[in-house]
Amino acid sequence: MQVALVGLGVMGKNLALNLIEKGLTLVAYDKNPDAGAELISCAQSLGLAERLHIVSDLGDMVRRLESPRSILLLVPAGELVDRVCTDLVEAGVAKEDIIVDCGNSNYKDGIARKLKYQNKFEFATMGISGGAEGARHGPAMMASGSEGGWERVEPWFEKVAASYNGESCFARVGQSASGHFVKMVHNGIEYALMQLIAEMYQLLRHGTGRSPKEVAAIFDQWSQDTLNSYLLSISSHILSLETEQSEPLVDLIDNKVGAKGTGLWTAQNALELGIAVPSLVAAVQARHLTNTIDTHAAKEMTYANKTTIKVDVDLEELKDAFYLASLLSIVKV
DSSP, rough: OOEEEOOOOOHHHHHHHHHHTTEEEEEEEEESSHHHHHHHHHHHTTGGGGGEEESSSHHHHHHOOOOSSEEEEESSHHHHHHHHHHHHHHHTOTTTOOOEOOOOOOOOHHHHHHHHHTSSSSHHHHHHHSHHHHHHHHOOEEOOOSSSSHHHHHHHHHHHHHTTTTTEEEEEEEEEHHHHHHHHHHHHHHHHHHHHHHHHOOOOOIIIIIOOHHHHHHHHHTTTTOOOOHHHHHHHHHHHOOOOOOOOOGGGGGGGOOOOOOHHHHHHHHHHEEEEEEEHHHHHHHHHHHHHHSSSHHOOOOOOOOOOOOOOOOOOHHHHHHHHHHHHHHOOO
16 A cells, blocks of 8 residues: 655654554655655664655655555645645646645635645545654544545554554544544643643642652652543653753743644634633633743733742542543533
8 A cells, every 4th residue: 555745744754654664655755855864764774664765856756656646744734735735736646636634734724625626636634643652653543524535545544543442543533624623622622631730730839849759759640540641641751850960850941831723723613613611711821821921011010929828738639629620621621
């Protein structure tokens, strides 16, 4: 089975290695030739280079692929997706070919593209969750928007995706751009969960006077039980890290949080649909607040330092409260 991939950044490179490891023959392209060279080097070290072909342009990619073609895009969301789609049309893709946008595009853009390219090729979307590690070893994959193209590649992506209790984490979730809609909501839930973890840390660190390592130990214990999750586990790991001078790494990280937009999109769509998502909205606003410290208004405000009042917290009760808040974030972000 042949598949092509455009975009060999961190996610693209790791997904490429996963694809060829699972037995697919991959034709890959990136405008940066160093990205292709790095991927070839990684494939050679794994003994998989014979399944990988790096091409210098999209025309060569299209010529190498047998028809009907299956092409994945892992490029930054926005106009670059349309630019690559247009270039692929000019390179010779046909109506029976499927092109899948696997980036973090707004689902509304996906709906528009489905209509825009309907007579040029089959446009589909797929949300990919799990970050670089997931892309390499098995992500969750939320596919949509294809009338026939998925039939060709679905059996392979069921192998590429993660598995849970013996079932693949690849799913076709609907038509049009519903894959990106599901991924957007998924990310919105993560926003709320990360804010909960941050507030638990704030309470334990400043409310009870515990050190980051002590908080890490509590999070690690919680993650062994019903609260087991990647987000809590990675938070525990980060809080346990120290410099060579035994300074907590977390104290050296700038207190500013960025965002790629999916949390904001989820909040906006919820408001448009009349759905209350208070945890998510609070999480998005909290991120925005971390970036106001350099504004003129913030610089003009001064506050007297106050000693934080220490509180006694029952860890079992706090764990139960965190568990309930996490469930509510998933049921109604």
